[in-house]
Amino acid sequence: MAEIMVSVQAYCKLLLHAAKYPHCAVNGVLLAEDSKGKEHRGIRFVDCIPLFHISLSLAPMLEAALLQIDAYCRSKGYVIGGYYQANQHYSDNQLNHMAKTVGRKVADNFADACIFMVDNRHVSPESVSQVFKGYSLRDNSWKELEKKRVVEEDTLSVASTLLKSEAYKKILDFDNHFDDIKHDWRNLELNDLISRCT
DSSP: OOEEEEOHHHHHHHHHHHHHOTTSOEEEEEEEEOOTTSOOOEEEEEEEEEEESSOTTOHHHHHHHHHHHHHHHHHHTEEEEEEEEEOSSTTOOOOOHHHHHHHHHHHHHOTTOEEEEEOGGGOSTTOOSOSEEEEEEETTEEEEOSOOOOBOTTHHHHHHHHHHTTGGGGOOOHHHHHHOTTSOTTOHHHHHHHHHHO
């Protein structure tokens, strides 16, 4: 398995999505730098695109969202390299059928794909550890990543600052976008805020 690193921006957006909808299951994809034609040193997830909080399993909505994200990735030199999910129940952080199915679809197009399962108990400004467990596809099944900490330095302090300032109110997912196309799923305003905090 390649070395994995999650940028401050990708981590914070994943966390803020889970924080905005603590009563719902949420999911999204992680964008990685495209390593085709480059020396392959590892995977760096540079951004996160929140998908849904109303229903995670509507295939037509997921397909429409992934088509838009794929076009965006091609324009930026990224690939969809990971999937994240926070389950609805507070203490449930286990891989379920939905996570495995979407994770496998991502892995069909990106060999080093990962799934990050959010532990809702760590979605707090006081959290001293990353909010997710990572999994990679090995021997045709999802196994927990051996390296437990995959976030960049200072990520947890930036995430804490954003949670305390209630920045999660700004995050928009595809459910918001499909309700009103003026809601930009790229979250450019939030990206700027995260950048100013680092």
